Amino acid sequence: MPEFQPLEHAPAYRRLSAALRSRILDRRLKDGDALPTETELARQFAVNRSTVREALRNLESAGLLRRRGGGKKLYVSRPTVAAVGGGLREALTLHDARFGDVWEALRVVEPAIAAAAAERRDEAALVELDDLVRGFGQPTLPAIEAVALVGRFFRALGRASGNPVFLLANEPLVQLVEPSLAIIIDRLPQARRRIVVAQRALLAAIGDQDGEAASAWMRRHIEDFRRGFEQAGLPMETVVGAGS
Amino acid sequence: MPEFQPLEHAPAYRRLSAALRSRILDRRLKDGDALPTETELARQFAVNRSTVREALRNLESAGLLRRRGGGKKLYVSRPTVAAVGGGLREALTLHDARFGDVWEALRVVEPAIAAAAAERRDEAALVELDDLVRGFGQPTLPAIEAVALVGRFFRALGRASGNPVFLLANEPLVQLVEPSLAIIIDRLPQARRRIVVAQRALLAAIGDQDGEAASAWMRRHIEDFRRGFEQAGLPMETVVGAGS
DNA sequence: GATTGTCTGATTGTCCGACAATTATGATGC
DNA sequence: GCATCATAATTGTCGGACAATCAGACAATC
Numbered sequence: 001m002p003e004f005q006p007l008e009h010a011p012a013y014r015r016l017s018a019a020l021r022s023r024i025l026d027r028r029l030k031d032g033d034a035l036p037t038e039t040e041l042a043r044q045f046a047v048n049r050s051t052v053r054e055a056l057r058n059l060e061s062a063g064l065l066r067r068r069g070g071g072k073k074l075y076v077s078r079p080t081v082a083a084v085g086g087g088l089r090e091a092l093t094l095h096d097a098r099f100g101d102v103w104e105a106l107r108v109v110e111p112a113i114a115a116a117a118a119e120r121r122d123e124a125a126l127v128e129l130d131d132l133v134r135g136f137g138q139p140t141l142p143a144i145e146a147v148a149l150v151g152r153f154f155r156a157l158g159r160a161s162g163n164p165v166f167l168l169a170n171e172p173l174v175q176l177v178e179p180s181l182a183i184i185i186d187r188l189p190q191a192r193r194r195i196v197v198a199q200r201a202l203l204a205a206i207g208d209q210d211g212e213a214a215s216a217w218m219r220r221h222i223e224d225f226r227r228g229f230e231q232a233g234l235p236m237e238t239v240v241g242a243g244s
Numbered sequence: 245m246p247e248f249q250p251l252e253h254a255p256a257y258r259r260l261s262a263a264l265r266s267r268i269l270d271r272r273l274k275d276g277d278a279l280p281t282e283t284e285l286a287r288q289f290a291v292n293r294s295t296v297r298e299a300l301r302n303l304e305s306a307g308l309l310r311r312r313g314g315g316k317k318l319y320v321s322r323p324t325v326a327a328v329g330g331g332l333r334e335a336l337t338l339h340d341a342r343f344g345d346v347w348e349a350l351r352v353v354e355p356a357i358a359a360a361a362a363e364r365r366d367e368a369a370l371v372e373l374d375d376l377v378r379g380f381g382q383p384t385l386p387a388i389e390a391v392a393l394v395g396r397f398f399r400a401l402g403r404a405s406g407n408p409v410f411l412l413a414n415e416p417l418v419q420l421v422e423p424s425l426a427i428i429i430d431r432l433p434q435a436r437r438r439i440v441v442a443q444r445a446l447l448a449a450i451g452d453q454d455g456e457a458a459s460a461w462m463r464r465h466i467e468d469f470r471r472g473f474e475q476a477g478l479p480m481e482t483v484v485g486a487g488s
Numbered sequence: 489g490a491t492t493g494t495c496t497g498a499t500t501g502t503c504c505g506a507c508a509a510t511t512a513t514g515a516t517g518c
Numbered sequence: 519g520c521a522t523c524a525t526a527a528t529t530g531t532c533g534g535a536c537a538a539t540c541a542g543a544c545a546a547t548c
Contacts, residue, residue, distance in 0.1 A: 006313070006314060011500085011501060011502085012501075012502075013301065013501080013502090017305075024338075025334065025337060025338070025485075031338070037527080037528060037529085038528075038529070039527090039528080047502080047503090048502060048503050048504075049503095049504095050294055050297075050501095050502070050503075050504095051501085051502065051503085053294075053298055053529090053530090054297055054298060054301045054501095055301075057257065057298045057299075057301040057302045057305075058301045058302070058304070058305040059305075060302070061261075061301075061302040061303075061305050061306055062305050062306075062331060062334070063335070064334075064338075070510095070511090071511070071512090072510075072511055072512085072527095072528060072529055072530095073511090073512090073528085073529095078335070078338040078339055079331070079334070079335040079338065084331065084332060084335045087306060087323070087328065087331060088328060088332070088412060090269065090306070090308075090323070091307070091322065091323040091328045091412060092408060092409060092412065093269060094268075094269070094275070094308075094322040094323065095322055095408040095411075095412075096408070097407075097408045097409055101407045101408055101409045101410075102409055104356075104360070104407055104409070104410075105407070105409040105410060105413065108352060108353060108356040109352060109353070109413075112348075112352040116348070163341075163345045163348055163349070164336055164339040164340070164341045164345055165336060165341055165345045165346055165348070165349040165417075166345075166348075166349060167339075168332060168335060168336065168339075169349065169353075169413055173409075241269075255529090255530060255531085256530075256531070257530085257531090281498080281499060281500085282499075282500070283498095283499075291531080291532090292531060292532050292533075293532095293533095294530095294531070294532075294533095295530085295531065295532085297500090297501090298530095314540085315540070315541090316498095316499060316500050316501095316539075316540060316541090317499085317500095317540095317541095
């Protein structure tokens with residue numbers, strides 16, 4: 001005998017946010033559209049303004065609504081890559097992802113991203129990557145900024161891949177790996193040089209639209225990263241995001 | 245001269261949710277802990293209960309707080325895989341991810357998951373996979389349920405991989421692919437047989453802890469999937485999630 | 489003893505009304 | 519046309535209110 005399902009009596013603020021969410025997902029509310037005022041929404045849905053506000057907070061944190069530059073109006077928006085990636089990073093942190101887990105994913109995903117970027121890159125992406133590689137090459141760069149540049153390099157690769165799925169998968173990995181990378185760059189003097197070499201080789205392969213070479217170099221780059229991690233005295237079982 | 249940053253006067257509900265969020269992330273509030281009542285929170289943070297509620301809605305939709313089985317109390321929780329994956333699916337839908345993009349990611353990620361699952365699977369995972377394969381083998385199964393079983397097969401693989409990063413990367417892909425799979429199973433009579441063959445081979449490889457074989461079969465399985473998609477008359481440029 | 493009914497207090501969901509601070513809007517002057 | 523300013527509209531936050539319902543204690547019933 002099948003068990004009964006608990007009958008659902010969703011509170012109004014959730015029904016309301018679901019209603020707005022579905023209107024956004026089916027594009028009846030497009031990216032960039034301004035939402036009516038809270039009072040107006042309250043009138044249309046026949047609920048109190050407080051209820052409307054709870055529903056809005058719900059959608060806001062999902063990245064479906066956003067405030068533009070200090071204004072008060074809410075606009076429909078697509079979740080930004082950074083926001084979605086941040087949520088994923090949070091989730092992974094709370095699920096006790098270890099560095100080894102992240103690295104395993106990096107090893108799988110990044111070579112594919114590099115290959116796709118090589119095959120689909122345009123001129124603008126090439127220029128951006130070149131700038132970043134050049135910037136990282138400067139030996140006087142503080143560690144913090146060096147790490148940030150590596151992050152931007154990986155993100156630029158993600159964009160150059162032209163695949164939004166890669167873009168979104170890439171982001172949390174980069175976010176999770178940045179703190180570890182800071183430690184490595186801080187402790188291992190040779191780390192920077194190895195990164196420079198890899199980045200230059202990647203840039204060349206991408207310039208040649210040689211996906212195979214890009215993928216191979218990225219594989220090497222990621223392997224290097226693991227070695228650096230271990231040489232810096234950090235075990236692969238380290239839980240990522242523990243320090244943040 | 246660097247430009248001035250707009251000074252941040254974040255509204256109270258956002259500061260409050262940030263405060264709670266950081267307490268959850270640094271484990272001062274652990275998974276499973278019950279939150280104080282809204283009135284008590286309002287007292288402690290010296291804000292109005294309405295403000296507290298807006299902050300809570302914020303965390304609730306991020307999956308950091310959850311209500312347990314019909315109760316009223318809120319408990320700290322880790323975002324579920326399904327919830328995070330759903331958010332990712334939403335984001336990808338709004339970013340106009342095409343089937344080809346999803347497929348490209350599948351081709352990269354799933355073989356790696358299969359290999360990891362083969363190497364790290366335990367008995368329980370093996371039994372579960374066997375059940376699912378057996379269930380899918382029944383020829384009288386309605387299409388809807390067949391699709392659901394395929395989804396559960398992929399999810400079980402993700403769990404068996406023992407890598408939370410894979411688990412979370414897997415989920416949105418499965419969610420995005422399920423509708424397409426339904427169409428394929430509906431239109432192509434041979435689809436089921438090919439899936440059964442692939443699942444059986446995967447199960448065997450995983451039982452043998454043969455990561456190489458599991459990876460190879462999964463690659464074939466995913467290639468099959470693309471062929472099925474095209475034979476069903478759907479172009480790879482189809483925007484996924486357009487119909488939902 | 490286990491289940492069911494009843495009471496009581498606490499808590500959530502929702503509403504109403506209010507007001508200061510800030511932003512949008514429209515009129516005004518150049 | 520463009521800058522300036524007064525005015526209206528909107529958000530953020532507050533206080534209080536009340537019905538619904540949930541948790542726990544206790545009594546009644548089988």
